[in-house]
Amino acid sequence: MMQELKRKIDTKEAKIGIIGAGYVGLPLAVAFAEEGFYVFAIDKDQEKVEHLQKGKSYIEDIPQEEVKKVVEEGLLLPTVSYDVIDEVDVAIITVPTPLTRYREPNLSFIEEAAEGIAERLHSPMLISLESTTYPGTTEEKLLPLFQKRGLKVGKDFFLVFSPERINPGDAQHPLREIPKIVGGITPQCGEVAYSLYSKIIKKVVIVSSAKTAEMIKLFENAFRYVNIAYVNEMSIVCKKLGIDIWEVIEGAKTKGFGYIPFYPGPGVGGHCIPIDPHYLRWHLKGLGHNELLLEIADAINMEMPNYVLGMATDILGEMGKALNGSNILILGVAYKKDISDKRESPALRLMELLIEKKANVFYSDPHIPKLEPKDFPSQKPALPHLESQELDEETLSRADLVILATDHSCFDYQWIADNCDYILDTRNAFKGVKNCRAKIYKL
Numbered sequence: 001m002m003q004e005l006k007r008k009i010d011t012k013e014a015k016i017g018i019i020g021a022g023y024v025g026l027p028l029a030v031a032f033a034e035e036g037f038y039v040f041a042i043d044k045d046q047e048k049v050e051h052l053q054k055g056k057s058y059i060e061d062i063p064q065e066e067v068k069k070v071v072e073e074g075l076l077l078p079t080v081s082y083d084v085i086d087e088v089d090v091a092i093i094t095v096p097t098p099l100t101r102y103r104e105p106n107l108s109f110i111e112e113a114a115e116g117i118a119e120r121l122h123s124p125m126l127i128s129l130e131s132t133t134y135p136g137t138t139e140e141k142l143l144p145l146f147q148k149r150g151l152k153v154g155k156d157f158f159l160v161f162s163p164e165r166i167n168p169g170d171a172q173h174p175l176r177e178i179p180k181i182v183g184g185i186t187p188q189c190g191e192v193a194y195s196l197y198s199k200i201i202k203k204v205v206i207v208s209s210a211k212t213a214e215m216i217k218l219f220e221n222a223f224r225y226v227n228i229a230y231v232n233e234m235s236i237v238c239k240k241l242g243i244d245i246w247e248v249i250e251g252a253k254t255k256g257f258g259y260i261p262f263y264p265g266p267g268v269g270g271h272c273i274p275i276d277p278h279y280l281r282w283h284l285k286g287l288g289h290n291e292l293l294l295e296i297a298d299a300i301n302m303e304m305p306n307y308v309l310g311m312a313t314d315i316l317g318e319m320g321k322a323l324n325g326s327n328i329l330i331l332g333v334a335y336k337k338d339i340s341d342k343r344e345s346p347a348l349r350l351m352e353l354l355i356e357k358k359a360n361v362f363y364s365d366p367h368i369p370k371l372e373p374k375d376f377p378s379q380k381p382a383l384p385h386l387e388s389q390e391l392d393e394e395t396l397s398r399a400d401l402v403i404l405a406t407d408h409s410c411f412d413y414q415w416i417a418d419n420c421d422y423i424l425d426t427r428n429a430f431k432g433v434k435n436c437r438a439k440i441y442k443l
C-alpha cells in the first residue's frame with residue numbers, strides 16, 4: 001500500500017485535496033497544481049470557491065495569473081463539496097485554529113474537516129494536518145477518528161502533522177524555500193509525506209513524531225511572542241529613560257551574533273503569533289503546569305494598544321486638547337505591513353479604545369477598504385462602519401493627530417509628514433523624513 005501511494009505521488013498521478021483554501025491552503029494548492037498534480041481546493045466559503053472557479057485570487061501573495069493558469073489547465077479544482085475526497089490520495093487540512101471567546105483553543109474547524117475525511121477514508125491515503133495546534137492533537141483527536149474505519153495507520157493510511165511556516169507579504173521567503181517539518185504517527189507515515197512535500201519544497205525535515213512537529217511550530221511562534229514582548233517592554237523602559245529604543249536596536253544589531261532583532265509596535269496581530277502561545281498554555285494547564293513566561297509576554301503585548309492610547313492622550317494634552325472630540329487618523333489597520341489580513345490587528349484594538357474615549361476616528365489603509373463592527377475585537381454592534389479614506393491633503397488636514405499603526409510600503413512618509421501637524425509613529429516608519437512640518441513622536 002505504501003509503495004503504491006509513493007509511486008502515485010512520484011509519478012504525480014496522486015490527486016490531492018486541500019481543505020481550507022485560505023492564506024495557507026491556497027498557496028499550497030497552487031504550488032501542487034503548478035507541479036502538475038490535480039488539486040481539489042475544498043472550502044466551505046462559497047464566495048471563495050466561486051472566485052477561484054473564475055480564476056481569481058483573493059490572496060495578495062498569489063498573483064491572479066497563477067490561479068487563472070492552473071484553473072484553466074484543469075489542475076486546480078475548487079469546490080465546496082467534501083465528496084471529492086472519495087477520489088483523492090492525499091488530504092491536507094489547512095483550516096483555521098482560532099481561540100474561543102474565553103481564549104481557549106477552538107478545534108471545531110479541524111474536527112469538522114477530519115470528520116469529513118474519516119467518512120470517506122479509503123486505502124491507501126495520506127492525511128496531513130497543517131493547522132497549528134497543541135502537541136498531541138494529531139495522535140489523540142485525528143487518529144482515533146480514522147482508526148474507527150477499521151484501517152491501520154502506517155499500513156492502510158498514513159497520518160502526519162506538518163506545520164505551515166509561510167510568512168504572508170514576505171517575498172524573500174517563498175513557500176518552496178521554507179524548510180518543511182514532517183512528523184508522522186509512524187516512520188512510514190513520515191516517509192510518504194516526505195515524498196509528497198519534496199515535490200514542491202526544497203528541504204523537508206522528518207522529525208520523530210507528530211507531537212514533536214506540533215511542538216516545533218508552537219515553539220517557534222512562542223519564541224517570537226516572548227521576544228516581541230521583551231522589546232515592547234524595553235520600548236516603555238527606554239521612553240522612561242529618555243533613550244530612543246530604535247537606536248538601541250540598531251546598535252545591538254551591530255554585534256552580529258547572539259542577538260536577533262525584534263521591533264516594538266502597537267501590539268501583536270495575525271492568526272498565528274497572538275493565538276498559538278495560548279494553545280500551548282491551555283494544554284499545559286490541563287496537565288497541571290502553570291506556564292509563566294508566555295503569560296507575562298501576553299500581558300505585555302496585550303497592553304500595548306493601551307500604552308499607545310496613553311501616548312496619544314499625552315500628545316493631545318500638550319496641544320491643550322482632549323481625546324474626547326479630537327480627530328484621529330489611523331494609518332494602516334492590517335496586522336502587519338503590505339498585507340490585507342486584519343485578524344487580531346492591534347490597530348483595531350487601538351481604534352476601539354479611541355472610540356470608547358469619544359475621539360472621532362477615521363483611517364486610511366489601501367489594503368483594507370472597509371471595517372465593520374465585527375472586525376473589532378469586542379465586536380460591539382455600536383462600533384462604527386468605516387471606509388478607508390483617500391490619503392490626501394484634505395484627509396490629513398482634518399486630523400488633530402495621525403497615528404501610524406501599520407507601516408505599509410505604499411505610504412509616502414515624507415509627504416505625510418509635510419502635510420500634517422502631529423504624528424505618533426508606532427513603527428519608526430518616519431525615520432528617513434527630513435525637515436518636515438509635522439512634530440513626530442515615536443514609540
Ligand SMILES: NC(=O)c1ccc[n+]([C@@H]2O[C@H](COP(=O)([O-])OP(=O)(O)OC[C@H]3O[C@@H](n4cnc5c(N)ncnc54)[C@H](O)[C@@H]3O)[C@@H](O)[C@H]2O)c1
Pocket residue numbers: 019020021022023024025042043044045048094095096097109112113130131132133164165166167168271272
Ligand atoms: N496565515 C498565516 O500566515 C499562517 C502561517 C502559518 C500557519 N498558519 C496556520 O494555518 C491554519 C490556517 O490559517 P489561515 O491563515 O490559512 O486561515 P484562513 O482563515 O485564511 O483559511 C482557512 C480557510 O478554511 C476554510 N474553512 C474553515 N472551516 C472549513 C471546513 N470545515 N471545511 C472546509 N473549509 C473550511 C475557511 O473558509 C478559510 O477559507 C491555522 O491553523 C493557522 O494558525 C497560518
